[in-house]
Amino acid sequence: MQKKFKPGDKINVGVIGCGQIAQIMHLPYICENENFNLYSVCDLSRLVIDSVGELYHIPAGRRFTDMDAMLADEALDAVIICTKDHYEPGVKAAKAGKHMIIEKPLAYSLAQCDEIISLAKEKNLVLQVGYMKRYDPGFQYALEKIKTLKNVNLVRVHDYGGSFDFTTKIYDLYAGTDIPKEVIEAGNQATTAAKISEIGKEREAFLQSYDLICGLSSHDTILMRHAFGDPKVLFAHVSKPGFVTAVLEFENGVQCVFESGLVTSRRSWDESLWVYSDDCNMSVHFPWPYLKNAPTVVRINENEEGSMINYDKEVVSSFDESYRREWRHFYECITEGKTPFTCGEDARKDIKLASDIIKAVKL
Numbered sequence: 538m539q540k541k542f543k544p545g546d547k548i549n550v551g552v553i554g555c556g557q558i559a560q561i562m563h564l565p566y567i568c569e570n571e572n573f574n575l576y577s578v579c580d581l582s583r584l585v586i587d588s589v590g591e592l593y594h595i596p597a598g599r600r601f602t603d604m605d606a607m608l609a610d611e612a613l614d615a616v617i618i619c620t621k622d623h624y625e626p627g628v629k630a631a632k633a634g635k636h637m638i639i640e641k642p643l644a645y646s647l648a649q650c651d652e653i654i655s656l657a658k659e660k661n662l663v664l665q666v667g668y669m670k671r672y673d674p675g676f677q678y679a680l681e682k683i684k685t686l687k688n689v690n691l692v693r694v695h696d697y698g699g700s701f702d703f704t705t706k707i708y709d710l711y712a713g714t715d716i717p718k719e720v721i722e723a724g725n726q727a728t729t730a731a732k733i734s735e736i737g738k739e740r741e742a743f744l745q746s747y748d749l750i751c752g753l754s755s756h757d758t759i760l761m762r763h764a765f766g767d768p769k770v771l772f773a774h775v776s777k778p779g780f781v782t783a784v785l786e787f788e789n790g791v792q793c794v795f796e797s798g799l800v801t802s803r804r805s806w807d808e809s810l811w812v813y814s815d816d817c818n819m820s821v822h823f824p825w826p827y828l829k830n831a832p833t834v835v836r837i838n839e840n841e842e843g844s845m846i847n848y849d850k851e852v853v854s855s856f857d858e859s860y861r862r863e864w865r866h867f868y869e870c871i872t873e874g875k876t877p878f879t880c881g882e883d884a885r886k887d888i889k890l891a892s893d894i895i896k897a898v899k900l
């Protein structure tokens with residue numbers, strides 16, 4: 538019988554996968570939220586869970602290298618899954634009846650997404666996917682403005698990520714250097730098999746691009762979909778491994794140019810959502826996902842009301858951190874029965890779109 542929660546109740550949370558994003562963002566934000574109790578941690582690395590366990594005062598008996606043992610504890614109410622591949626932990630956590638935040642992407646094939654979604658539904662669990670930018674106040678400001686636009690001419694999603702090498706220089710992180718190579722290799726093979734099962738063996742050469750859209754650009758495809766609806770793919774091209782350009786079309790005929798790539802030779806982050814309309818041109822510029830409280834900036838070019846006098850405006854609506862807001866939303870979903878903005882069914886659409894884009898690339 539699924540435990541029922543009400544506002545004010547404390548939720549015991551476990552973290553599965555205590556690597557970079559868990560250490561930088563989730564662990565601190567769980568702890569600062571008075572509605573959650575950081576209850577247990579799990580990682581393949583004993584070194585990592587002991588270091589993180591000491592830092593966050595987690596008793597030795599609640600530090601696990603085996604997720605089955607962690608999930609067997611009935612006092613554990615919810616988990617966040619921050620492993621690289623979320624399929625196995627997602628299935629196991631759902632079977633164990635735990636509410637979940639699953640980091641993005643939900644999974645690497647539609648079949649895997651469906652399995653996690655249906656298990657969570659069966660048990661009436663909250664399944665929220667970790668698209669924190671959906672909770673970003675800058676994006677939420679832009680979304681309200683986008684909804685008022687009458688004649689949209691073009692949408693553009695530009696996502697060129699940069700190097701992440703600075704994370705270990707600005708944060709003190711523990712790395713799982715004690716995990717046997719064979720264990721890591723077996724995990725990588727299972728993940729690759731799931732990706733190939735989705736895009737097809739004949740498209741194996743585009744694996745890196747599929748990975749990039751699922752991993753990095755799914756952040757942008759969900760925001761694009763929430764602003765403009767679900768598109769179909771008109772054209773897609775992979776110019777070199779890891780880079781994709783596509784043309785999408787929404788139901789109302791408006792088109793979107795989608796550009797995705799990763800340039801790790803530079804510490805630059807170039808991720809933005811653009812909308813060109815008769816009313817105004819607008820762009821939303823996202824900061825590096827690892828910089829806490831860095832604001833999302835919205836740029837607007839429009840006329841002064843009722844005139845042809847034109848101006849540019851740059852809006853910073855808040856310095857609140859998206860990850861922090863993501864956890865607050867999760868709590869509301871568990872205790873007030875709300876559906877997450879980034880629920881499993883919705884996150885599945887990003888995997889479908891990534892798959893459709895890759896399948897549209899000419900062989």
Ligand SMILES: NC(=O)c1ccc[n+]([C@@H]2O[C@H](COP(=O)([O-])OP(=O)(O)OC[C@H]3O[C@@H](n4cnc5c(N)ncnc54)[C@H](O)[C@@H]3O)[C@@H](O)[C@H]2O)c1
Binds near residue numbers: 580582713826
């Ligand atoms: N929302 C965002 O902007 C954002 C940013 C970074 C990463 N992520 C996502 O978070 C996830 C983790 O990324 P990361 O950069 O922290 O990776 P990471 O490699 O630093 O951490 C993953 C951790 O999971 C552990 N792990 C792997 N398999 C496990 C298993 N079966 N049981 C227990 N522990 C296991 C590893 O030992 C490792 O410590 C990825 O899915 C990534 O897409 C999201």
